[in-house]
Amino acid sequence: MTNWAQMYDCYGDVDRVPELLTMAERDDDAEAWDELGRRLVLECDLVFPASFAALPRLVRLASRSTRARGLAGAIVRCGAGGHGCDDLMEKCGGSISEFRALLDRHLRSRPDNYLVPFRDLIATDGQYHWGAVLGDFSDDFYQVACPHCAVDVTIAIGDHGRYSAIRDWNRGDMDRRGLKPATPEGLSGTGRWMYGTAVRDGETALADGIAHLFGRAECPRCASVFSIADEYGSSHHPSM
Template structure:
């Protein structure tokens, strides 16, 4: 049983969220109620409030039959690395998070139209918040990385226009391009292996191909040193938990 007395939402209310949860549990088609609930729990998909973590177990229970509940639970998890001051509440949701992980993976296996959004939610559930925040569909992906050897900012492009490292000039565009060196799928490890194998399992060829480039190597156009893209990006952007 949740003690809602201290579980304020984005407006500082402590009673409105449980009322809204009661409504959606019996009327999943009420879009207006879902919209209000989402706005109260997660602010601009960036900040989650105590009421969000308090509501998470109930949302996960609803998620097996409610797409809206699944998406809202995923939005809460994408914010879980932020400075919300609710680490104890998040830790108390461990069972619900485990259930959500299984539910999201099952949804991915069905090859849904919202595949990428669900994939990003699952990355957040697995604690890969930095990838959940930036990974696209590899039709128009860019990553800014500091070269580990000379510290110059290198633009990594993975998309329909090319797969390269470059120096970005805001007048000339991406200059001095160098082709990326994709990783071999057999050499992927840890999260890279999981990301690639999951995409491949679900028939997401473009996503899988983008991942081997993202976890591959790039040449710095300035000093010509070669570095692993994902390692450098994760090192600079992985949140401190």
């Protein structure tokens, strides 16, 4: 049983969220959903005790409610933030696993907004850095440090090219070097799972972008070759 007297939302209230959840469950009230969103997730990606307290009920609604699925996904994506609710998040482990299975089934239906639940699915696996930054690879950029000479390298994966470069804010991307995408056989771990899910669901552009993101880049400064995902992940993967 949730002790809502301790579960404050972003306004410090402890009684409004359970009331709104009941309204949303009973009537699918649009105003109730809008207020829940404002109270449970701030625009700066902050979450609160009430956010995790609400998560199990949101997951139960997520199979039939787009709003519940989206709000549950937003809460899970914020799981790596400095919210001070790690104990509450840990208690939501069962709900997060249930949500992960639900999202996987939903993705198989190939929804129009595929990238949003795909990012939510990634977050349920604890890969918060990819869940936060992964784009549709039409115009994506990732900043990494070369592991050999420490220069800042821009990784571009989009319609305008797939390359590494040194970014000059006056002259643009300088000394571009083409990326070397990973082969399907060369992928492992998270990259293999992300790539396989996208391929399974016919998201060929997303899969190709993931192959490049988990491929290798050449440093324009020292010409050393390194794994893009390894360097980005080591810099951005949160310590939980």
